[in-house]
Amino acid sequence: MQRPSSDPAVPAGASMQGISAEALLSLRADMLRFAQLQLRNTETAEDLVQESIEAALKKSSSFAGQSTLKTWVFAILRNRIIDHLRQAARTVTMSSLVNDDDDWQESLEALFNERGHWRGGPRPVAWPNPEESMQTRQFWAVFETCLDHLPANTGRIFMMREFLGFESDEICAQLGITTSNCHVILHRARLKLRGCMDSGWGRPEGAKC
Amino acid sequence: MLSCREMTEVCSAEMERPLRLGEQVSLRAHLMMCAGCANYRKQLKTLRRIMQAYAEGNATAVDPGLGKDG
Numbered sequence: 089m090q091r092p093s094s095d096p097a098v099p100a101g102a103s104m105q106g107i108s109a110e111a112l113l114s115l116r117a118d119m120l121r122f123a124q125l126q127l128r129n130t131e132t133a134e135d136l137v138q139e140s141i142e143a144a145l146k147k148s149s150s151f152a153g154q155s156t157l158k159t160w161v162f163a164i165l166r167n168r169i170i171d172h173l174r175q176a177a178r179t180v181t182m183s184s185l186v187n188d189d190d191d192w193q194e195s196l197e198a199l200f201n202e203r204g205h206w207r208g209g210p211r212p213v214a215w216p217n218p219e220e221s222m223q224t225r226q227f228w229a230v231f232e233t234c235l236d237h238l239p240a241n242t243g244r245i246f247m248m249r250e251f252l253g254f255e256s257d258e259i260c261a262q263l264g265i266t267t268s269n270c271h272v273i274l275h276r277a278r279l280k281l282r283g284c285m286d287s288g289w290g291r292p293e294g295a296k297c
Numbered sequence: 298m299l300s301c302r303e304m305t306e307v308c309s310a311e312m313e314r315p316l317r318l319g320e321q322v323s324l325r326a327h328l329m330m331c332a333g334c335a336n337y338r339k340q341l342k343t344l345r346r347i348m349q350a351y352a353e354g355n356a357t358a359v360d361p362g363l364g365k366d367g
Contacts, residue, residue, distance in 0.1 A: 204300025212336035250348040256313045275309035
């Protein structure tokens with residue numbers, strides 16, 4: 089497989105001791121979880137994680153601390169996922185992108201009345217302190233579950249935009265879809281993800297799912 | 298006057314491109330009267346922050362002792 093040209097540079101200020109294989113392997117489970125969420129294919133996820141660990145081991149520098157190593161290794165993985173998606177995107181058809189959300193009309197009707205105004209229950213109320221919640225495992229468990237529940241292609245495009253940091257123009261171009269289609273898909277993803285986070289974390293008193 | 302349903306589309310579009318003048322005016326007018334949409338808009342921005350933290354690996358860097366569940 090062609091090596092991505094985009095592997096991140098080793099952070100400045102790194103010492104010269106070399107990366108321990110143990111330190112890298114301890115990150116493997118986390119890396120797998122990330123890759124799997126994004127790719128929804130265990131085999132590909134395992135391949136890319138393995139390649140990323142090998143790529144990291146080949147570099148001869150080490151890092152000031154665990155978190156720096158982690159950030160760096162995840163950046164390598166992220167670039168490999170991007171390369172993979174770029175290739176895979178060419179085989180995705182337009183209809184499978186737009187039609188993978190069968191219950192979209194129902195979700196809209198559940199949220200808005202016939203005049204397009206919020207229904208009482210779903211009307212958004214302010215979320216309690218997200219920054220504080222982001223320090224808890226429970227919060228991230230809810231978040232991952234919500235990401236996982238997005239329709240597959242909708243979720244993939246949302247992840248390309250918000251997780252991998254593509255601009256939406258770039259996503260459209262790569263997938264060969266129009267800007268407005270791309271925006272519609274992102275809008276659906278946000279509406280659904282917000283709703284899921286709202287019931288799972290934002291107002292747990294009224295949780296329904 | 299745009300409905301809340303249409304407003305949620307504008308709020309998402311705002312995350313992707315600069316709004317047109319007409320959209321900006323509609324959005325501002327709507328938000329003054331609609332707390333639901335004002336909260337929705339704020340939450341989309343929060344979701345983006347959460348995603349950024351997630352992409353930086355924060356989810357796996359959490360100290361289990363810090364949470365309510367810890």
